[in-house]
Amino acid sequence: MSLIAELAAMDGVFAAGEYSYRGDRFSYKGQISEEQARMASIMCRATTMGVHMQTDMMASMHPESHVAPAGGWVVRGPQFTVCTMANVFCFLDNSKASLNTIMSTLRVRLADEPQDLI
DSSP states (O other), rough: OOOOHHTSSSTTEEEEEOOOOSSSSSSEEEOHHHHHHHHHHHHHHHHHHHHHHHHHHHHHHHHGGGGOOOOEEEEEEESSEEETTTEEEEEEETTTOOOOHHHHHHHTTTSSSSOOOO
């Protein structure tokens, strides 16, 4: 089973997908439209690039922080959470999903992915 299909089948996940680092391709499974998935992939790519820039800046000022390279990010809102690791994104319903379970799955399945893809 692909990682995207595995994530999409987990409790509380309403969409999962992946995006290209160039920003020109994406794939997804879940309960969102193709246009919403396209916008999600653009948002996740842009946010990932911003997070990488910020961690690189912090690492240059404080090398002992060991914050770079960034491995992913999470944003939690009142109703749903977005989490990204490498080039995979996942949208969770806060009332139904376990962020710990999702992040653990991402960490295990993406352990061998390069962390400096951006």
